[in-house]
Amino acid sequence: MNQQEVEKVLQKAAEMKVFCEYGQRTIPVLDEIAGFLNEISPAIEDLKAVLEVAMMNIPKAAGQLGRVTEATEQASTQILNTLDKMVATLDQVITSVSSGMIASDLGVATNKMAGIVKTLVEKSGWDADIVELAEAWAAHLRSMKMSGPTSNLERLLKDLQDDCTEIMMALQVQDITQQHIGTVMGTIQAIAEELRKLTTGFFSVPAVQSLSINLPLPNDSEVVGEIERKKMVESLLSKARAGQL
């Protein structure tokens, strides 16, 4: 064996020594890791059981929520159909009322009739038919006082139409809640999928089945009220118009 070969052997021996020293340090670490894995193994088994149940329940929950949104959409459609009919009927009634005498003409005609009836009663000497006419006229005047002039009626009918419009606009809540439900289900699905990936390798869990409703991933929406958000939107639009965006 020459010097070079001896040096090679010594070098190898030194490397072996470093390796053994390294091994001495890593073995306790490996022991700790093994101990940790043994400790968490029951927890992983529990998580597996929970995930398996979740993987079955998430699609069911999504299906149920989908049915809820379908039902609310159907109900909204029925309400809109009824409101459309109400608005159309009110339109017809308003047109009829408007095409009748206007309040001032009615007032003049009423006074004229009142005068004619009075003259007839005085001239007829309380003839039975004339008295009946006077009583019918008095009843007509009473009913007119109760219903008010036609301008009031038109206003009331238009107020009813505005109320119908308000009800229609309130139905926007159906679409807003549908989108919120979709966002929540998307969050749940994303969490379940991440948990599944995390635990892959320890055991196999079936992938989250594709859900029956469209599930966008959640936005990082700011938690502010509707009015504040609308103000923020208008502020951004103003900045855009001013070229500041």
Next chain:
Amino acid sequence: MASIKILIVDDSITIRRIITNALKTVGFTDTIEASNGKEALEKLPSGKVDFIITDWNMPEMNGLDFIKIVRSNPLYSSMPILMITTRGTEHDVVEALQAKVNSYIMKPFTPQELKEKIEGILKTVQVSTE
């Protein structure tokens, strides 16, 4: 105001009806509808549309992608577009403006808000084409 034809794009039939009724109450009676961006693109050429109102979140083609395609067509580069959506973060608004919507309104909205937005956009478009 001259009569304009408005294309309403939203996947919710309830919202389309609400927008149609709201437009009617404020004087805009000529409307057509589409349930997503793809359907809207098919109706655009033959529909003689003067104004677009679109939602953001829709299946097949969302509102933002729809707007980008519309704006990329020289025929529709100055088409007035109003976005009506539940999305209301600063990021969303900026993204919509970068896609060149003319304006943005959040749900729930009132007929008066809708009228003001449409009239505002039409005034701006008129000024820019003079």
